[in-house]
Amino acid sequence: xxxxxxxxxxxxxxxxxxxxxxPSFQTVLQNFHAVPKPxxxxxxFSGGVAGVTIATIALVGYYFIKHGNNxxxxxxxxxxxxxxxxxxxxxxxxxxxxxxxxVSSNCSHQLITKTGTVxxxxxxxxxxxxxxxxxxxxxxxxxxxxxxxxxxxxxIPMNYDSNGVHYTFESAGMIELLAxxxxxxxxxxxxxxxxxxxxxxxxxxxxxxxxxxxxxRNWVYKGKDLITxxxxxxxxxxxxxxxxxxDTASTINNExxxxxxxxxxxxxxxxxxxxxxxxxANKSKxxxxxxxxxxxxxxxNVYKNVLFQVDExxxxxxxxxxxxxxxxxxxxxxxxxxxxxxxxxxxxTSVFIPVIPVFDEKxxxxxxxxxxxxxxxxxxxxxxxxxQNNLKMLTALSSANALQQTIELVNTVLSSEMKALRTFELxxxxxxxxxxxxxxxxxxxxxxxxxLNNADGKSxxxxxxxxxxxxxxxxxxxxxxxxxxxxxxxxxxxxxxxxDNKIGIVNSQTFLDAVSETTSPIFNLTLLNNSEGVNExxxxxxGKNEExxxxxxxxxxxxxxxxTLTATAYPNPTKDVVNIKLQQENNVTYTxxxxxxxxxxxxxxxxFQNKIDLSNCISGVYNLSLFTSDLKQSKxxxxxxx
Amino acid sequence: MYPATEKFHFTREQILDEEYxxxxxxxxxxxxxxxxxxxxVRLFRYIYRRVESEDNAADITSQVFLKAMLNLNxxxxxxxxxxxxxxxxxxxxxxxxxxxxxxxxEFNTNTENLNQFAEEIDENANEMIQNxxxxxxxxxxxEMELIELRYFEKRSGQAISEITGxxxxxxxxxxxxxxxxxxxxxxxxxx
Numbered sequence: 066x067x068x069x070x071x072x073x074x075x076x077x078x079x080x081x082x083x084x085x086x087x088p089s090f091q092t093v094l095q096n097f098h099a100v101p102k103p104x105x106x107x108x109x110f111s112g113g114v115a116g117v118t119i120a121t122i123a124l125v126g127y128y129f130i131k132h133g134n135n136x137x138x139x140x141x142x143x144x145x146x147x148x149x150x151x152x153x154x155x156x157x158x159x160x161x162x163x164x165x166x167x168v169s170s171n172c173s174h175q176l177i178t179k180t181g182t183v184x185x186x187x188x189x190x191x192x193x194x195x196x197x198x199x200x201x202x203x204x205x206x207x208x209x210x211x212x213x214x215x216x217x218x219x220x221i222p223m224n225y226d227s228n229g230v231h232y233t234f235e236s237a238g239m240i241e242l243l244a245x246x247x248x249x250x251x252x253x254x255x256x257x258x259x260x261x262x263x264x265x266x267x268x269x270x271x272x273x274x275x276x277x278x279x280x281x282r283n284w285v286y287k288g289k290d291l292i293t294x295x296x297x298x299x300x301x302x303x304x305x306x307x308x309x310x311x312d313t314a315s316t317i318n319n320e321x322x323x324x325x326x327x328x329x330x331x332x333x334x335x336x337x338x339x340x341x342x343x344x345x346a347n348k349s350k351x352x353x354x355x356x357x358x359x360x361x362x363x364x365x366n367v368y369k370n371v372l373f374q375v376d377e378x379x380x381x382x383x384x385x386x387x388x389x390x391x392x393x394x395x396x397x398x399x400x401x402x403x404x405x406x407x408x409x410x411x412x413x414t415s416v417f418i419p420v421i422p423v424f425d426e427k428x429x430x431x432x433x434x435x436x437x438x439x440x441x442x443x444x445x446x447x448x449x450x451x452x453q454n455n456l457k458m459l460t461a462l463s464s465a466n467a468l469q470q471t472i473e474l475v476n477t478v479l480s481s482e483m484k485a486l487r488t489f490e491l492x493x494x495x496x497x498x499x500x501x502x503x504x505x506x507x508x509x510x511x512x513x514x515x516x517l518n519n520a521d522g523k524s525x526x527x528x529x530x531x532x533x534x535x536x537x538x539x540x541x542x543x544x545x546x547x548x549x550x551x552x553x554x555x556x557x558x559x560x561x562x563x564x565d566n567k568i569g570i571v572n573s574q575t576f577l578d579a580v581s582e583t584t585s586p587i588f589n590l591t592l593l594n595n596s597e598g599v600n601e602x603x604x605x606x607x608g609k610n611e612e613x614x615x616x617x618x619x620x621x622x623x624x625x626x627x628x629t630l631t632a633t634a635y636p637n638p639t640k641d642v643v644n645i646k647l648q649q650e651n652n653v654t655y656t657x658x659x660x661x662x663x664x665x666x667x668x669x670x671x672x673f674q675n676k677i678d679l680s681n682c683i684s685g686v687y688n689l690s691l692f693t694s695d696l697k698q699s700k701x702x703x704x705x706x707x
Numbered sequence: 708m709y710p711a712t713e714k715f716h717f718t719r720e721q722i723l724d725e726e727y728x729x730x731x732x733x734x735x736x737x738x739x740x741x742x743x744x745x746x747x748v749r750l751f752r753y754i755y756r757r758v759e760s761e762d763n764a765a766d767i768t769s770q771v772f773l774k775a776m777l778n779l780n781x782x783x784x785x786x787x788x789x790x791x792x793x794x795x796x797x798x799x800x801x802x803x804x805x806x807x808x809x810x811x812x813e814f815n816t817n818t819e820n821l822n823q824f825a826e827e828i829d830e831n832a833n834e835m836i837q838n839x840x841x842x843x844x845x846x847x848x849x850e851m852e853l854i855e856l857r858y859f860e861k862r863s864g865q866a867i868s869e870i871t872g873x874x875x876x877x878x879x880x881x882x883x884x885x886x887x888x889x890x891x892x893x894x895x896x897x898x
Contacts, residue, residue, distance in 0.1 A: 069851070070759070071840055075815045078761060083751045086765040090740040093769065097736060097776050397731075397741060406728070408741045415745050417728055 101544050122153050151279045154220035155529075155562050156595045161215050163206040163243075171201055180209050181483075182240065185260035191244055192254045199246050209263075210239040213533040213540040214602045221277065223540050225284045225502050232502030234284070235539040237265045237272045239498040242491060251494070258490040265499065266538075268294045268485035277496035288457070290499055291488040340367050340439045343432035344374075346423040351375040351387055353407060353420065357396055367435050370428040373407060373420040386416055457490070503539055510553040512584050516561055516569060519591045525569060527561040533606050535573065553580055558605050560598070561590075568598025572605060630700040632691050638705035641680035645689070647673050656690045657704075679706050725789045733779055742789065743772060750793055756815045756860070757801050763810050771797045791869035798852070798870065805848075814843075814851055816859035824858040828889050835893055842892040850885045857882055 154160060164178055174186040184207070191199050210216055216223050216236070223234045240263060244251040253259065265272075270292055275284035341364050346352055353373045359366040373396075375382045391409040407418045424432045487499050516525040530549055532541045535556035543549045551557050557580075559571040569590030571579075579586035593601060631648040647653060647670060657666040657677065665682060670691075679687070684706045692699035725742075732739040750771060755764040774796050775782075782792060804810045816824075825839050843851065856867045857878075868875040 069844060069848070070811060070813045071843060072813050072815045073821060074817050075756075075813075078752070078755055080748055082761070083748050083755075086751070086761065087747050088769060090743050093743060093772055093776070094737060096769075096773055100773065100777060395741070395744075397738060406731070406741070408744070410744070415741070417724055417741055419727070 122151065125153055151282050152220050152222070155217065156566060156599075159218050159595055159599055161208050161210060161219050163208045166205040166207060167202045168205055169202045176205070178207050178209075181264050182207075182209065183260075183262040184242070185262075187257050187259070190254055190257045190259065191246075191251045193246070193249065193251055196252075196255075198254070199251060203251065204245050206241075206243045206245065208241050210236070210241070212538060212603075212607050213531075214599065214606050215239075216540040217531055217602070218599060221496060223542075225275070225500075233539050233541050234275075234498065234500040235503045235537045237267050237269070237499045237501075237538070238263050238487065239496065239500070241496045243494050253491070253493050258492055260488065260490050261497070263487045263489075263499065264483040265485045265487045266483055268292055269501075272487075272499050272501045274489045275498045275500055276491075276493070277498065279495070284498065284500070287492070287497075288454075288489070293486040293488065294484065340364050340436055341422055343368065343429060343436050344421060344423045345429050346372055346374055346425050350377070351382055351384075352423065353394070355394055355396065355407075357394070362396075365422055367439060368422075368424070368428075368432050370424065371422050372425060373405070374423040376419040376421045382418065386418070503537060510551050510580070510584075511548045512551065512580060512586060513548045514559075514579075514585065515587045517587060517589050518569075519589045525561065525590065525592070526564045527569075528564065529562060531560050531562075533558045535606070551580070558602070559588075560602060562595075563592060566595050567592040568595055568602070569593070570598065570601055570605065630691050630693060630698040632700050632702065634689065634702045634704055637702075638707045639679060640707050641678065643677050643679060643689075643704055645670065645675040645677060645691075647675070647691075652694050653691050654694065658688050658690070660686055660688065679704070682706050719786075722786060722788055726784050729779070729782060729784075729789060732776075733782075736776055736779070739776055739779070746790060746793055747772075749790065750797060753794055754797050754801065757813060757855075758804075759811045759813055763804075767797065767800050767804065767810075771800050774800070787869045791866065794870045795872065802848070812848070814855050814859065816855075820859050820861065824854070827858075828886060829893060838893050838896050839889065842889050842896070845892065846885065846888070850881075850888075853878065853882055854885060 164180075166176055166178075168174055168176075168186060168191075171188055173188045174184075176184045176186065178184070184205075189198060191203050193199050210219055210221070216239070219241075221239070223236070225232045225234055240261065242259070244253075270289075272290070274287045274290050276287050278285045351374070353375070355371075355373055359368075359371065365371055386409070389409075389411065392411045393409070395408045395410070397406045397408060405420050405422065407420045409416050409418065489497070489499070491497055514530070516527065517523065518525050527545055530543045530545065532543070532549060532551055533539070534541070534552055535558065536552075537555075541550075549559075556573045557576050558573050559576055561569050563569065569588075569592050571588050571590065575588070579588065630653070632653075633646045634643050635646070637643060645655070653670045655666075655668060655670060655677075656664060658664050659682075665687065666677065677689070687704045687706060689702045689704050690699065691702070728738070728742055732742060747768065751764055751768045754767050754771070755761065758764050758767065771793060775793055782789075801810070801812065805812045821836065821839075825836055828839065829835050843854070846854070853867065853871070856862045856870065857864075862870075864875045864878050867873075867878045871878065873881070
């Protein structure tokens with residue numbers, strides 16, 4: 066017997082006593098942030114978790130350094146990576162290889178990598194950590210990340226936080242360029258940029274350039290790239306030039322929209338916030354005068370004598386509330402600027418009133434002048450920024466000729482799957498990515514899988530689950546404690562890395578089969594050691610081994626078109642025997658269950674005409690399930706026994 | 708124990724107000740704070756009526772708010788007060804704690820409510836309070852929960868349906884059957 070008590074007249078507990086036990090909302094918020102979430106939801110980069118994450122990654126990194134394999138070949142790479150614990154590679158012995166190039170003299174260079182990317186390095190480009198120019202030769206390390214397996218191997222986080230929304234990146238090409246001299250990392254000199262012409266499998270223009278800022282722990286938006294379609298490379302020089310100009314022009318046209326977004330972000334960090342446009346108070350409306358510290362709201366803090374007028378467009382205001390003597394008032398702000406709510410409370414009750422900041426006639430004029438001053442400041446800043454943008458565009462145009470030559474050079478190296486050349490400029494060494502964010506909304510099917518080891522049938526211990534959607538060049542990473550989101554209709558490959566550094570892979574066919582049946586599938590995995598696993602992944606993801614792909618698409622279509630079996634049961638309702646007539650299949654398994662799901666009969670039909678004897682069953686409704694031997698077609702029939 | 712001011716019913720307008728707040732909190736979780744401030748005491752009392760100690764109640768209340776915040780994006784606006792959603796999370800949380808034997812589940816009522824309930828079952832109410840208590844202790848947890856919501860806390864059928872997720876008519880049918888069951892049991896004891 067469980068412990069149940071029925072109490073009569075239990076003494077009440079006072080409000081004060083309850084409130085004494087109430088943790089502050091800040092504490093709750095801290096707990097909230099400490100709970101592991103799918104990383105696209107986590108506010109790693111801005112929230113309080115950052116500290117926790119740094120500590121965890123540092124520990125993991127320490128573990129790898131201490132206990133990892135002693136691979137001598139990758140030592141130099143690891144040195145440069147171990148300084149960035151933000152990038153957590155899954156395996157120490159596996160990484161995307163670098164191409165090492167040497168720059169021998171202090172003049173401008175044009176380097177072509179093995180993959181056909183062109184790097185235009187200006188003169189006097191390299192400085193050491195103190196900002197002094199270095200002596201030559203300088204060693205350049207370059208690598209590209211083309212597919213999700215590369216992202217996985219490198220451990221570079223492919224997620225992006227923008228205005229509190231979390232995205233995973235879909236990439237049109239990512240590069241890493243590092244410079245070193247005698248084992249010490251070098252930086253790029255101020256006001257120097259390295260031009261990059263990267264080939265890309267897509268000529269879509271809605272990809273942006275991002276730089277991985279390892280100190281801010283987020284990708285930083287750096288602008289648009291210049292796209293040159295490689296199909297046009299055959300065309301005459303004049304045409305090509307025109308195209309380039311058009312591209313640039315369209316990029317410039319696009320710029321204001323985009324720059325506006327950056328501008329708000331930039332302003333928020335630099336000069337706190339854009340002030341709210343002052344509004345005049347309407348005397349016929351309800352107005353609250355609050356004695357609050359506005360330092361929390363910088364967009365209001367520039368003003369004096371701010372009043373709060375009830376915003377009746379959002380919700381009707383009950384005049385009675387105006388007469389109540391409230392004991393406390395609290396101001397909240399909503400996601401959009403200028404949208405505030407006032408919470409008035411008294412004892413246990415509280416009301417929530419949407420308000421807008423307004424000014425009475427006296428202070429309105431001052432407010433307007435304050436606003437104008439602030440705005441003019443912002444305009445100057447904006448003009449400066451525009452100037453810089455234009456300069457960048459001009460350099461891009463002037464490099465058009467150079468680009469022409471480049472196209473010809475690259476032409477020889479290019480493979481047919483590359484459709485466009487993306488030109489952008491690096492302002493520092495590190496990881497640069499040509500990406501667009503994939504919002505999590507498109508991926509709406511939630512699954513909570515379990516993984517069993519084929520060898521011993523036990524469940525596998527793992528940390529992260531990785532999913533690749535073959536229609537997208539993106540890697541989705543989920544923590545083990547979180548449900549996975551995927552696009553059910555797409556071609557998904559899923560894999561896990563076990564705690565003892567092995568890989569278990571679920572190929573797209575198995576995944577599709579499992580997911581079409583249940584949202585909590587159980588996968589039996591054969592674990593591969595990490596290098597085998599990565600090779601297998603490469604062949605699956607990059608599609609070099611096309612067998613699985615070719616199999617998948619046609620079968621799914623036939624399944625969709627014809628997944629019901631043609632079968633009839635008669636007489637129904639029946640007294641004893643029911644005849645089952647099949648049309649096209651003659652090797653069909655059947656199960657007969659009662660309505661509670663208990664199995665009554667199971668067997669196989671070999672003929673077109675079959676009989677089931679129900680005379681021993683009690684009367685009621687039974688469910689007859691028929692399915693073909695390959696389980697692709699099925700039918701359920703309800704049979705009533707009288 | 709149950710102050711008359713406690714609101715079990717929400718007007719259409721109040722629900723809309725809340726929707727406005729919840730949408731803000733969905734965008735930015737720090738906007739959850741007004742909801743937290745408003746419902747803490749109410750939720751605490753709801754839980755305190757169901758568990759033995761104040762400390763347990765405080766623990767569970769915190770857990771409920773944490774869960775609500777974590778799953779806020781799953782909250783759907785169906786014209787149902789937000790409180791019901793919190794109560795439902797609380798009920799599940801209490802059930803979970805009870806299952807894992809962490810807490811002792813209490814059903815609290817006052818004499819007045821119990822007497823009213825007894826009258827509903829039998830006219831000679833005063834004699835059979837003890838019998839009624841014995842009979843109730845044989846009920847299942849789910850059945851007791853319904854009795855608690857309906858007769859001990861005097862919630863409307865609609866409110867119960869919002870908290871339990873059952874339809875209103877199903878709640879009525881179930882309650883009717885439970886009352887019938889108790890009547891039978893008490894009759895058996897008497898005979």
